[in-house]
Amino acid sequence: MHIAAKHLTKSFGRFQATKDVSFEIEKGKLIGLLGPSGGGKTTILRMLAGLEQPDSGDIWFHGQRVNDLPPQERGIGLVFQNYALFRHMSVFDNIAFGLTVQKRSKAQIRERVGELIELTGLAGLEKRLPQQLSGGQRQRVAFARAIAPEPQLLLLDEPFAAIDAKVRKELRTWLKEMIDRVGITTIFVTHDQEEAVEVADQIMIIHEGRLEQQGSPIEIYQHPQTPFVVSFIGESTQLDHPSKLKGFERLQLDEARAMIRPEFLEIGLPGELSLPSAAEDGVVKNVIFRGTNWQIEVEVAGSRLYGYRSLERPALQPGDRVKVLVHRVYLFNDSDHVTQENRLKYDPMPVHI
Template sequence: MAAFLEVNNLTKTFGTTTVVKSVNFAFDKGEFISLLGPSGCGKTTILRMIAGFEHPTSGSIKVDGQDITGLKPNQRQLGMVFQAYALFPNLNVGDNIGFGLKIAGMPAEQRRARVDEMLKLIGLPGFEKRYPYEMSGGQQQRVALARAIAPRPRMLLLDEPLSALDAKIRVSLREEIRAIQLELGITTVFVTHDQEEALSISDRIVVMNNGNIEQLGAPHEIYNKPATRFVATFVGHLNTIEATVLDAAARTVAIDGQTVTVSALPASAASAAPISLTLRPEVLAVGPRDGNDITLTGTISDVTFLGSVIRLRVALGRNIISLDTFNDQRTAPPARNEPITISLASKDLLVL
């Protein structure tokens, strides 16, 4: 079965600067796709090319088998939600949601019914007479979402729609967006620089850097099996440990004078050579744990209370690593400058 959204060799150059470099990806109908990366990586430019607001320097875009590369935005049957809401301030909520329907020539009675349907979908029934200035940012963004999906577009494009909202509203609204997307079964492309957002609501994630795709995969693949150093450091919190190979054949390395055996070393690893290792904070344990075959000793250099989680920074020597432990209300958290023994499984200590 052919992919629903196909991007082939997509390139965009502004003057002498190439911001999107021969990008390729394909997604199935109904998928929720996130374009994730830092500012300036090209993710928003890709979204704007899909929407028709930017024309590719080269390459093609297909939706449901149709080449839309040369079509105008209003010919593509796509819905777009912007970061800044972009509601018409002189129109009430009902007229904002129904604007695209009116332009398309839908009769007034059908239009009202569709607006009512959209208000129920976004959890704002009875708000049709309000104006944008009478609503919170989260409510305005819900209206913008309803306006985008009211004409029943083939695909929904979201350009960092939550970045202007406060943290609590952002979390609840992203969950609502995902629930609505699943209910409608609409293919969605979501642009964000927030790793947690992308990991929590996506079917697949495209991690971008400097105009290129670094990795494409499901959230658990992106987080647990990063393909490049950039993905490993950009997605989630990652400890990077500088070590020295002691015996390549035996897979032993020294971490600040402490000898450990890793599960694998690259074929190019040579004894006495420096090497970089990585591990996530959550795979570390305070003290022994079943299945952990590596122990390290160090000193607590910092303690950060994060509510349900306490993040410890442990100095092993020149390496300082973070680990997360659950908050236990019955015991006081560890203190700075305390000695500590931590453990981990060798399979979780990855070589960059």
């Protein structure tokens, strides 16, 4: 493993920012630190960078414990959400800054900066000052400056937060391609799940100072390990009495509550569903156009659930009576979790996750 953290704990006064956080990251991976604001993501990033010291726990870079190493000796590149460019320096000089500190020769600096200007799509902008650039261009300069000294680890603190939505989406693709090309292990902080899912090789979900789950985006989405992960990744509705649903009268967990994702439901007019005997009666409460489909809010067995409906099918209206087939539910209690399939349609044995 390239990066490892073991039992990291950090408090600021009475506030415990991280609580016994441990993880390992393979070399060359792009990792998204994902979670709500105030959950501890930036604190973890700052401890890796050496800008904060953990109260307890250890940080290892390629087999070396680095707790006592200052930031400048850790081989790290940093990119902040406000870019932190030197306003009086040109694009070329901003990118060259770290190389100058390393006392590289002028020829080496010219060659390296030239490579990065081409790599980051900044050709022709070398002499401009930061205030003469767009937000996307400034962020590219910040990336180039951070990787110029060839760090072993690149840390990005919400790198796209200050950029408008269209440019942010373009930069996500660019960042993924750039990291793949240069091969630097990269960790970026975000609270935007779409951003993390689209860009990251792996996601680490941080909540209230704890690491809830680490894995690939598809692993986390399909096999959530905690109720928080289910509620945070994608969309879901909590159901306190899942045993009221057809096919779920016998639950695999005692005193279980359920999370139901929209894709767990099939909503149709009478006659549209293939297994009407397994379906509930429902009433449409709200319909929202989402561009590629309809989001349907439906009342079933006294609870409100959300599902999707194809634009190819007849549109539904509030008040319409429909059939709702619940394919599966994610069950959890205080000690366990399980995904249970509808016994009327599938094998009644649940699949543990």
